[in-house]
Amino acid sequence: MSLTSRALWTIDRNLSRELSLAGIAEACGVSRHHLAHTFREVAGRPVMDYVRSRRLSEAAVALAGGAGDILGLALESGYASHEAFSRAFRAQFGATPEAVRRRGSTKGLVLSGPVIAPSRTAPGLPPPRFASAGEILAAGLSQRCAFEDGPTITGIWRQFGPRFGEVENRVQPIPIGVVADPDDEGRFAYTAAAEVRDFFEVPGDLSRLRIPPRNYAVFAHDDHVSTIRQTYRAIWNDWLPDNGKTLADAATIERHRPTFDTRTGLGGLEIWIPLG
Template structure:
């Protein structure tokens, strides 16, 4: 996976002003575009699309400062059809317009050329199992919320807090399939998802496909497939988020599995009254690499 990510970075540099054929590269490397993009964003700390934009504007800034061509020529050279579109992209990265940089020489925010390196870690074993599940259904209360990678997501907190206590009991009574109990489900999250982008969060339970869904509840249909299940225990949500990150840095690079599209699911098995600590299972949809 490390070599695949570095080949992807090289492809960005070779085609900086063109559309990237990430799917073609993924097929040549024996993986999928979805998995390659998800691993890139997890390890780089930004989506591939954001890295491409930052690199493109880093290189474009040199052309702007040199002043050998007018700004329209520079814009077209770097894949933009107008100075307005180029200016918006340039300002989004550098915080100033191309004209300001041409006049003042800066300020500029440079995106270095990324390289991925393997760091030997893994001194703490990850408690993992692989589960083959038939198709099932996730049922509960869904909301669109922004993605937050670290710490408690207040939008999700508010969504759950708005549900009356008796609703949690009703949902638990519907649960008749794994993962058991009340679930925290994240869905509709693209492989390039940046922090702040929207996802569908569902607070609910897993049911069989034959279980009737009450009219006032939302449902997500989940096809049959394999799941990697990671068990975590400790301060919440820190340990859960650390484990999620470690799946990209440690588990996937050393195991013959890759992510496939689908929801990620957190099952809370046990917790303190104030939720300061918890024992959870993180379910990620996978397929053989």
């Protein structure tokens, strides 16, 4: 069973209980980082957004069936007050809980039912090599974004490209991409960076990242850079659980090959996946 399938089962089995990204990840035996990336990539939405939508849909069905205790439904749905529940309910359905109860029907409401994840997300992922890396220091431009937000990531690289030469004490002649710090909504910090020996000569407006020593599974992505999500999807949702591996709550690194051409997006890169 893929990771996303396990997460969906855990959520729908425990809708009436307290749920958090950390708790769902623990139940699935993976890190928050791993689950946040995988779920949004495969299911098309953040974990907790799916949880909220499913709970509100279940509440709408209960209200249409005559449920009278709206505060009780609010608490069961993870809201601390009638007011907070009503705001979220109206935002999702365009109607108040009281209106749905009076109408006695969910007709016209777009309900979120249980999602079934695809059994496999991508075929033919080449096996990785395994590598260890000491502490990595990186300096560059960072921005929070969603993984599917390709234009934002492209824009970060476009801004950083002319500034790469400003960074002193570079370790490598080719910049790296760093994916780190996911939140409950499936967003993360993406940094286009130069690997450096120290931060002494780094321009003050650039972000500074200190990545601890780590073991990695290193995957080749040989296709056009715009298709990198397919490789990530196969790694997170299939390769890691199939091989009994877990994604560490740590930064993932994208290393472009010397053959990578910024004009065409061809030439390949490596994805360094931190192992737990």
